[in-house]
Structures are given as structure tokens and as C-alpha cells.
Amino acid sequence: MKKGMLASQVKHGGTSVKAQNKGKPPVHENLRIHYMGFSRMGWLELLWIGRVLVLMQLVHGVAGWGKDGHYAVCKIAEGYLTQDALATVKELLPDSAGGELASVCSWADDIKWQWTSPLHYVNTPDFKCNYKYSRDCYDSYGRINNCVTGAIFNYTKQLFSAYQGYKPKLKYNLTEALMFLAHFMGDVHQPLHVGFTGNAGGNTIMVRWYHRKTNLHHVWDNMIIDSAVKTFYGSDLAIMIQTIERNITDAWSNNISSWKYCRYEKTVCPNWYAAESVRLACKFAYRNASPGSTLEDDYFLSRLPIVEKRLAQGGIRLAAVLNRLFKSEVKIARA
Numbered sequence: 001m002k003k004g005m006l007a008s009q010v011k012h013g014g015t016s017v018k019a020q021n022k023g024k025p026p027v028h029e030n031l032r033i034h035y036m037g038f039s040r041m042g043w044l045e046l047l048w049i050g051r052v053l054v055l056m057q058l059v060h061g062v063a064g065w066g067k068d069g070h071y072a073v074c075k076i077a078e079g080y081l082t083q084d085a086l087a088t089v090k091e092l093l094p095d096s097a098g099g100e101l102a103s104v105c106s107w108a109d110d111i112k113w114q115w116t117s118p119l120h121y122v123n124t125p126d127f128k129c130n131y132k133y134s135r136d137c138y139d140s141y142g143r144i145n146n147c148v149t150g151a152i153f154n155y156t157k158q159l160f161s162a163y164q165g166y167k168p169k170l171k172y173n174l175t176e177a178l179m180f181l182a183h184f185m186g187d188v189h190q191p192l193h194v195g196f197t198g199n200a201g202g203n204t205i206m207v208r209w210y211h212r213k214t215n216l217h218h219v220w221d222n223m224i225i226d227s228a229v230k231t232f233y234g235s236d237l238a239i240m241i242q243t244i245e246r247n248i249t250d251a252w253s254n255n256i257s258s259w260k261y262c263r264y265e266k267t268v269c270p271n272w273y274a275a276e277s278v279r280l281a282c283k284f285a286y287r288n289a290s291p292g293s294t295l296e297d298d299y300f301l302s303r304l305p306i307v308e309k310r311l312a313q314g315g316i317r318l319a320a321v322l323n324r325l326f327k328s329e330v331k332i333a334r335a
């Protein structure tokens with residue numbers, strides 16, 4: 001693959017991933033090597049592992065980008081932080097993070113505090129393909145502001161109050177505020193986190209991802225990224241991230257300022273990101289993915305560019321918010 005090129009930009013010369021592997025698992029060389037690692041295991045054990053994985057998936061429910069997606073968003077953001085923002089982020093991070101924001105970007109999924117579960121997504125009316133905060137940002141008990149965009153506003157405000165000259169509100173746990181914000185900025189960029197109410201953002205649409213049974217939401221949280229890493233990036237997430245980063249400075253460089261822009265000089269604009277997501281959900285995620293369908297090369301190769309761009313946008317915008325929140329002039333003025 002040409003350096004600096006996303007996997008999804010590679011021309012396949014008319015030979016599909018499927019065609020190259022007729023009768024075999026739908027994989028490229030790297031994935032086949034990965035499969036061979038299992039060769040010493042019996043099929044019964046594999047079947048058992050498979051069942052446990054499916055169970056884990058069912059228990060997990062709505063989560064957000066999988067670990068890899070959240071890691072990618074935060075890793076990209078780290079590269080775009082100003083020195084001041086980076087210093088404040090490091091101050092706020094827990095010791096367990098080892099100074100790296102990306103290492104705690106799935107913390108909000110891991111904690112499983114029940115009150116936080118509606119904060120990972122927002123449901124929109126079926127087939128409307130639009131989003132409105134006042135109409136949509138409720139949890140299932142009808143409590144307003146309990147959705148992903150409400151959470152982004154909330155945690156941005158908490159950090160803003162502490163770092164932008166207002167009287168710091170000490171009741172806030174600013175470390176948690178940072179980790180929540182970093183996570184939810186990722187989630188709001190996953191198109192099916194702003195999906196339809198009737199199918200819980202694709203969670204109830206059962207499909208096959210190549211030969212595996214799963215649901216459409218999980219395809220967008222995990223499977224597209226997993227398959228891309230294995231098929232195009234030598235099973236190395238770092239290479240996928242580096243490739244996305246090269247595209248930010250190359251193919252997408254003219255778009256970066258519009259990605260970062262928020263109207264009225266607002267610190268963050270999650271309503272905009274959510275509106276983009278539901279449009280992408282309609283145009284790409286739900287399209288040709290009816291219940292019972294099998295999603296293969298056509299779907300994978302046409303949706304991967306969307307996933308990669310959303311990871312890039314999530315990272316760039318997370319950095320932009322943190323840079324606005326943690327400006328040193330303000331800290332000096334406050335001191």
C-alpha cells in the first residue's frame with residue numbers, strides 16, 4: 001500500500017476481498033496468519049470461545065466505538081494538543097494513565113455505572129435522519145439532558161468553570177470530567193450512536209459480518225475497524241492510526257479548520273457532530289443493512305472511509321475543545 005494512503009483508498013483492481021478468498025474465510029494474508037495462531041486449538045474450544053464472545057457482546061449492549069476506536073480518537077487528539085493543554089491534561093489524568101490520554105479513553109465503558117449508560121448515545125425518531133437537542137436528548141425515563149450531547153455539554157462546562165476564570169466548582173471531579181469528555185466526543189462521532197429509536201441505534205438489527213453473526217451497531221463499533229486493522233494494517237492498530245494522521249496533514253488538510261469550527265465561538269458544538277452522525281447513519285450505516293442481511297466486501301470497503309474520517313474528526317475536535325478549555329493566559333489571569 002502506498003504510504004500515507006488509507007486502506008479504503010487503495011484500488012482493488014476489480015478483485016474483491018471475497019473473490020480472492022473463494023471458499024475460504026474472507027480474509028487477506030494478515031488475517032490468515034492470525035487464524036493460523038488458533039490451529040493448535042480444537043474446534044470445540046473455538047466454538048466455546050465464540051459463544052463466550054457472543055454472550056459478552058449481548059451483555060455489553062450499547063457501548064460506543066470499541067476500545068480500538070476510542071483509543072484512535074484520543075491518540076489522534078494527543079497529537080494536536082497545544083503545550084498548555086497537554087500539560088493540563090497530564091495534571092488531570094489518573095496515575096494509571098501513565099501520562100497518556102488514549103489509555104483511559106474507554107474508562108467510561110469499563111466503569112458500568114448505571115446512571116452513565118444513557119450518556120453514550122442519543123436516539124432520534126425513526127427515518128427522520130435529523131437530530132434536535134430539545135426533541136431528542138432524553139433518557140428512557142424522559143429526563144432531559146441525559147444523552148451523549150447533553151453529557152458533552154455538561155463535562156465541558158465543568159472543566160470550563162474550573163479553568164476559565166469562574167469560581168472553580170470543587171464539587172466536580174475534574175479527572176472524571178476529562179475522561180468522560182474524551183470518551184463521549186468519540187461516541188458522538190459513531191454514526192449509529194445517533195441512530196433510530198426503533199432499532200436502538202442498530203442494536204436490534206441482526207446481521208452477519210462475513211460469516212459471523214452480530215448486530216449492525218456492533219459492526220460500526222468494532223467490526224469495521226477490526227477487519228480494517230487485520231486486512232490492511234498488518235493487525236497493528238498503530239499503523240491504522242498513523243495512516244489516518246497522515247491523511248489529516250495531507251488529503252484532509254483543507255478541511256481541518258472547518259472540522260474544528262464552532263459557531264459563536266463556543267467551546268464545543270456536539271449538536272453539530274450529532275446531526276452529521278445521523279445523516280451518515282441514514283446514508284451509509286442503515287443502507288443495505290436490513291435485518292438478516294450479510295455484510296461483506298461491498299459494505300466494508302464503502303463504509304471504511306466513513307469510519308476512518310469520523311475517527312479523524314473525533315480526534316481533531318477533542319483536541320480543539322481541550323485547547324480552548326486549557327489556555328494558559330486564562331490560568332495566569334486567574335492566579
Ligand SMILES: [Zn+2]
Nearest residue numbers: 063064120187
Ligand atoms: Zn461509549
